[in-house]
Amino acid sequence: MVRQLRWVGTASLAVGLTLGMGGCDRAEPGNPQKDEGPVVALVGEGRITRQQFEAKLAEQPSFVRARYSTPEKKKEFLDNLVRFELLVQEAKRQGLDSDPEVRAMLEKVMVQRLVKAHTESAAGATVSEDEARAYYDANVSEFVKPPRVRVSQLLLKAARGSPERAKALTQAVRLSTEIQRGESVPRAFDTAVRTHSQDTATQPQGGDLGFRTREELIAAGGEALADSAFALKAIGQLSAPIETETGIHLLMLQGRQVGLDQRFDQVKARILQRMESERRAKALDSLVQSLRDKTQVEVKDDVLAQINPETVAAPPSPTAAEPLIP
Template sequence: MAAALMLLQACGGRAGNETSGVAPGETLVARVGDGAITARAFKAKLEEQPAFIRSRYTSLESKKEFLGGMIRFEVLAQEARRQGLDQDPEVKATLEKLMVQKLIQKQAAAAGTVSEAELKAYYQDHLTEFVRPERVRVGQVFLASARGDARRAQVQQEAARLLADARRREAGGDTRAFGELTRARSDDAATREVEGDLGFKTREELAAQWGAPVAEAAFGLKSVGELSEVASERGLHLLKLLARQPRQEQSLESARARIENRLLQEKRSQGLDAFTAALKQKGEIRIDEQALDAVTLQGDDAGNARTVP
């Protein structure tokens, strides 16, 4: 339906008025009843086709073949109007949709372009999206014992035994050893039930949460599954490397197309919202809440909802 309406417009306008859409002195390639197809419309429709199809229509005979398709459509369009189908509610609704789409496209074009200053500002404001430092994900068994605690030496010995046991079991293929140890012994209630998983953290985040020694030890682990022990002001930490994310840095140039597209979409959306709001203010809009409230939905036999006045 939409394609048909657009083609009809290209063919020279509404039949019944052969000058509609035809400029004075413009060349006609065909008269179709009381309508006309201009050379301009014929060329435009031909240029819409892919290059390999256009190459087929260079001779007079091939052009007549292509024109035949346009004439066929025009006579069908004229007959449809003769039968009053141009007043059909579905046709009118489709035409309205096309008009609204065209208006939205027009407003989108009016949004303009994205400036270099806007690109740079967006990049700097969202730098964490494009530049991410190295992060590690570690599991932890935390044995609480502040420095100076009388039990500190005893806890250190326990940590050494637990680490040796975890290494032995995991070397033997028991991949659940560290998780079981965490649930049985870790003093960090927040991560005990998730096998001590601290999630992905930067060096600075780990240092802020658990202290610099823990951060250095975590980032010192080289291979996934490697275990280590480190002491901090708060106690003893058994660490297991679960994953590592290398530093990622995307320059403004490499992110330019993505940023430009995002900003352009935002401009178009904001422009359309403002345009629509202005139209609403100029227009006279009244809502009949009583009539609106009276519209109810009920299920039909297929279980689908339908509107009932």
């Protein structure tokens, strides 16, 4: 009985084929394949049909396919399929289809096919535009962010209109001059903060306020403080003394984050991809859990404890002397 050949996708069998071809479909005894059209070549008990030949040719890049327009070149292409099938049949005769390494590779391919088929067919795996927009609206802070600055402050407390106000302003001017006179302005500022700042919440951290938006700085110290912070351009730049209701501030710029304003249309494709990926992962988790629920799984902790990952030898790599298929 003539049997149909199987396309073989394993890397170990495909190495060295100039066209990177697989074989053809092969039916198992008692499980005949449907007719796939005219036969191009018979190889032992196998056959290569026109449909299979064309399918394999279609896998090649267009510039490669163009090389096989003449009868001679088409025979050359077919010869590669025949050569591959001859090797597959010989490998099976030698029992290599039962080799542990081959079976392990086959198991990997089967699991990949199972995961792909299950996740792609999972109900609700495709995300609609309305669902993507709802995700955008619920997570708008991820896509729309105001600019932020990170500043450190030296605060001299003195309420507006109090006798201490003028003294605090004079001291701030003096400290600013001393800080900028040093070789390292950031280091001098940090020392001044730890010595003179009266903001007990930030003084131990060198006055670091962290990243703040303009609105957050207005809430913390007023518009004058926010304006001065966002006016700083260079990292390590020191502000002039700033008057607020609380007192006199000196600010130093530590960092800046640009704003982000991504509209839904700009991120729709990314959201769709993310949501579909999450749904496929959830479908796979559900499949694995359902299999666990109906399958007994027993872990041998005593054997597991004896395994030392540091002493496990890596599998040998192919040697240069190993013959390649021309």
